[in-house]
Amino acid sequence: MFELFNAGGFIMYPLLLCSLLVWFVTFEKIRFLNNLKKDIDLMFIKGQALLKENKIHEAKGLSHSIHPLLSTPYLTLFESEELTREQWSMRLGRRLIETQQGLKRSLWIIGTIGSSAPFIGLFGTVVGIIKSFQSIAASGKSGFAVVASGLSEALIATAAGIIVAVMAVILYNYFQNRLTSVNTEIKNRMQDLMDLI
Structure with missing residues (x-):
């Protein structure tokens, strides 16, 4: 595996960093x-x-034991005496949007890597092909033996870029789906509590 990594050339290091970032964000988000x-x-x-x-x-005191992303809209539930029903609903809606944005924090990293990793791999492909042409120019000969090293680097970089991208896109879609479910649950639970108030 280490030999294969080295054979992919210098572009494998940015791809490795991208892969590590994806997994770090994934475990932290879970x-x-x-x-x-x-x-x-x-x-x-x-x-x-x-x-x-x-x-x-x-x-109200319960808000001290829950995450700030939940405690802010939760405390808004108890402002009903100071506001009209419409103002209260609008304020709660704004707090829930803030919560929704907070839940998405750091997800952009996975999305960005998912869309850019194939291009990083493609850059490695171009570098590998350039090396192949340089080998032909330096040896004055053509043939598979001359270009094999450069083509191998190009193909490994391409494969690595695709693997990182696919992994990132799958995880990004998983989190998007899960966050939609969490947002719906928070909103519904808040509305149930609002009815009791």
Whole structure:
């Protein structure tokens, strides 16, 4: 594997960095979303129980134990006395949009790598072909033996770029789908709590 990596030329290092970034963001995002799921459940189950018992102060205090992306819209639920129903709904809508944007943080890295990795691989392809022509020029001969090293580098770089891109695109689409589901769940849970208030 190490020999294959070296055979791909210098372009393999940026591709390796891209791959590591994709996996770092992936594991961080999975950890974050799993913890957020626990907070969503806590906010809804405990918050619902407290609101049914009319324990508004304790329900507000619940915001200190959940993630800031959830606590901000959650606290907006308790501003109903100061605002009209329409103003209240609009303010909650704005807080939920902020939460939605916060959930997408760092996802752009995977998306960018997914779209740019094939071009990084293609650059490696071009460099490999240039080396092949330089080998022909230096030896004054043509044939497979002369160009084999350059073509091998070109093909390995191309394959590596495609692998990194495919991996990144699959993970990007997975997170987009999961974040849509999380956003819907947060919105629905907030509206259920709003009905109780």
